[in-house]
Amino acid sequence: MDVLGWLRPWEFSPTFVLVFLAAAALFVRGRRAHRVGKVRQWLFWAGMIVLYLSLHTRIDYYAERMFFIHRLQHLVLHHLGPLLVMAAFPGQVMRAGLPLAWRTALARARRHNRAVRVIEALATHKVLVPLLFVALVLVWLEPTVQFYSMLDWRIYRFMNWSVVISGCLYWNLILDRRPSPPAAMSPGARIFSPILTMVPQMIAGAVIVFTEHDIYPVFDLCGRALSDFSAVDDQIFGGLIMWIPAGLIETFGLMVALGTLMRLSKRNRLPQRPRRQRPAPAGTG
Numbered sequence: 001m002d003v004l005g006w007l008r009p010w011e012f013s014p015t016f017v018l019v020f021l022a023a024a025a026l027f028v029r030g031r032r033a034h035r036v037g038k039v040r041q042w043l044f045w046a047g048m049i050v051l052y053l054s055l056h057t058r059i060d061y062y063a064e065r066m067f068f069i070h071r072l073q074h075l076v077l078h079h080l081g082p083l084l085v086m087a088a089f090p091g092q093v094m095r096a097g098l099p100l101a102w103r104t105a106l107a108r109a110r111r112h113n114r115a116v117r118v119i120e121a122l123a124t125h126k127v128l129v130p131l132l133f134v135a136l137v138l139v140w141l142e143p144t145v146q147f148y149s150m151l152d153w154r155i156y157r158f159m160n161w162s163v164v165i166s167g168c169l170y171w172n173l174i175l176d177r178r179p180s181p182p183a184a185m186s187p188g189a190r191i192f193s194p195i196l197t198m199v200p201q202m203i204a205g206a207v208i209v210f211t212e213h214d215i216y217p218v219f220d221l222c223g224r225a226l227s228d229f230s231a232v233d234d235q236i237f238g239g240l241i242m243w244i245p246a247g248l249i250e251t252f253g254l255m256v257a258l259g260t261l262m263r264l265s266k267r268n269r270l271p272q273r274p275r276r277q278r279p280a281p282a283g284t285g
Contacts, residue, residue, distance in 0.1 A: 047084030
């Protein structure tokens with residue numbers, strides 16, 4: 001088996017390489033200022049590795065020519081990779097890895113630049129981010145959109161980048177271990193959100209599994225990499241990947257959020273509702 005051949009990029013992307021190396025360098029530099037345990041480091045590097053393998057190796061060739069491998073790729077890009085990276089809580093670590101002048105400018109911009117505050121608010125919006133997370137799965141699955149995204153390299157790369165970014169934004173909300181505020185989403189909402197985003201994806205997967213005709217002829221047009229698979233078999237495996245593994249990953253995120261809720265409750269860090277005072281009985285005082 002030619003391992004180096006598998007690791008060689010199918011389509012070299014200098015932008016991806018620069019972003020990947022910059023993120024890795026910031027995390028390494030940030031560890032000097034922040035104590036990062038071994039588990040967090042393993043989670044971060046595991047997430048980075050699976051994202052790299054999915055986007056910048058020969059796996060991408062097969063993802064362009066087999067529907068079920070394409071769904072496996074997006075399972076990693078949208079669910080698994082971002083979940084692993086964000087479970088390492090890399091935000092403060094990577095911020096500490098910036099040069100001091102950049103950190104100062106960033107802090108000043110967050111205080112005084114309205115555009116920066118708007119972008120930050122949108123990136124942590126408790127409704128918009130989950131909607132974007134599930135919408136991008138369904139939009140890219142629409143047969144016409146899928147057809148053009150697989151044939152135009154610019155749309156194809158935008159598709160892959162969009163699911164990675166939306167995945168990171170979503171898991172950043174769900175895995176937050178803080179009470180609300182300062183967290184954008186309440187601990188209870190972090191439990192219910194994966195359920196709400198999971199159901200449409202599972203329904204879409206089931207529809208694909210039980211469809212008995214070829215929904216995505218673009219993979220025949222590109223030339224299926226595995227000739228033993230018929231179009232319907234390819235769709236069945238792809239639908240099952242959306243139906244079961246994607247649901248399991250979101251269930252894992254739900255369980256982490258449930259653990260956070262229990263931990264915060266045990267430490268009395270959940271917001272307390274003000275108690276209504278009962279009116280004093282008549283004739284007293």
